[in-house]
Amino acid sequence: MPVSRRLPPTEVPALQLRISLNDIEPPIWRRLWVEESITLGRLHEVLQIVMGWENYHLHQFITCATHEEQIFYTSPLDDGFGEEEFIARQRDETLVKARKILRLVGDSVTYEYDLGDCWQHTLLLERVVVVNPQEQWLPWVLDGRRSAPPEDVGGSGGYDDFLRAIANPSHPDHRALVEWSGGDFDPERFDRRSLNNALWWWAKARGRHRRLRPDLPD
Numbered sequence: 001m002p003v004s005r006r007l008p009p010t011e012v013p014a015l016q017l018r019i020s021l022n023d024i025e026p027p028i029w030r031r032l033w034v035e036e037s038i039t040l041g042r043l044h045e046v047l048q049i050v051m052g053w054e055n056y057h058l059h060q061f062i063t064c065a066t067h068e069e070q071i072f073y074t075s076p077l078d079d080g081f082g083e084e085e086f087i088a089r090q091r092d093e094t095l096v097k098a099r100k101i102l103r104l105v106g107d108s109v110t111y112e113y114d115l116g117d118c119w120q121h122t123l124l125l126e127r128v129v130v131v132n133p134q135e136q137w138l139p140w141v142l143d144g145r146r147s148a149p150p151e152d153v154g155g156s157g158g159y160d161d162f163l164r165a166i167a168n169p170s171h172p173d174h175r176a177l178v179e180w181s182g183g184d185f186d187p188e189r190f191d192r193r194s195l196n197n198a199l200w201w202w203a204k205a206r207g208r209h210r211r212l213r214p215d216l217p218d
Contacts (some may be wrong), residue, residue, distance in 0.1 A: 016127045022120045023156040030144035040073050041094035046139045052148040057114035117155040139199045147189040150181050
């Protein structure tokens with residue numbers, strides 16, 4: 001008997017998320033679609049791409065505003081520096097879907113990257129949409145503003161100092177910091193096309209979108 005082949009779906013639900021970097025003015029943010037089935041572990045990888053981080057520091061997703069009730073979703077390789085209180089409230093991010101903690105439109109969760117610089121992002125579920133995966137790959141950046149700070153710049157305070165120095169040629173640290181940041185750092189840079197291209201290759205490396213090719217309108 002011929003084996004029936006299940007046709008790929010023509011509609012799949014997707015989460016529309018807004019990611020805002022806390023304690024920064026003017027705001028640094030992204031809006032994107034991700035698959036409703038995405039795990040927090042995969043979402044972490046996506047956030048690194050769309051924000052422009054380099055993924056060489058620890059990270060965690062944090063639920064609840066009060067410290068006593070917080071749950072920490074982390075990489076399974078994160079040992080919490082052996083802190084028993086943290087380990088008791090630690091969960092494996094690779095086993096938890098984002099939808100579990102972003103159940104309703106308006107729900108949010110904190111994503112913290114680099115526990116030294118303490119870059120905290122607010123992830124807000126804006127709405128749930130339906131997309132055709134044969135025409136639109138996921139994840140997909142819809143909009144955003146401004147570049148993320150350089151790695152290891154020293155948190156929000158260090159970033160303020162850094163911006164003042166690179167904007168002022170007479171600043172004693174101007175030359176050193178311009179060179180340290182690669183010589184062409186632009187805090188206003190936001191390249192949606194480049195981010196979506198990077199996301200396409202990220203998804204393709206995971207066995208998706210083989211028949212799609214980037215179609216990236218500005």
